[in-house]
């Protein structure tokens with residue numbers, strides 16, 4: 001795909017409004033062969049400024065949560081459904097999600113993670129293709145097909161949800177603890193049969 005260089009989108013003009021509002025394209029970060037691939041919604045102001053996903057307050061929550069389960073930010077891959085900041089932090093529109101989907105699918109295909117973890121409602125519904133009650137389904141592993149390949153997706157609440165609603169902290173922490181089990185290739189494979 002000519003817009004991508006490896007896992008990075010290097011040029012894209014598919015969404016007129018996002019092209020006008022972005023400072024830059026915010027690509028995923030982390031190892032190209034990570035066991036865990038976290039997928040958020042879209043870059044916010046901090047991400048747009050720094051060119052990296054989850055570097056604002058949500059990123060701090062994610063980093064802290066990862067540390068609590070013995071992981072470092074650098075151990076996992078982190079990306080978004082949409083790679084350009086929507087104006088005024090609005091949700092990405094259906095057409096924008098669709099325009100960017102090819103890049104997300106290519107990233108999932110190339111990283112080939114043990115587990116994809118969706119952070120919040122938008123990525124959960126985008127990858128599962130249905131309505132998702134995120135708090136109720138957090139920690140569940142769902143089998144989906146992406147680009148013809150079977151993928152395991154774990155639903156997780158958005159890190160920012162723990163800031164608005166401290167009751168979500170436990171849900172977030174226990175979901176990350178379950179996800180961490182998939183960082184060991186062997187236990188990840190063993191679990192394949194469990195779900």
Ligand code: URA
Pocket residue numbers: 040041042043044047052053054055058080119
């Ligand atoms: N929220 C997201 O969904 N993605 C980011 O990159 C930052 C905040």
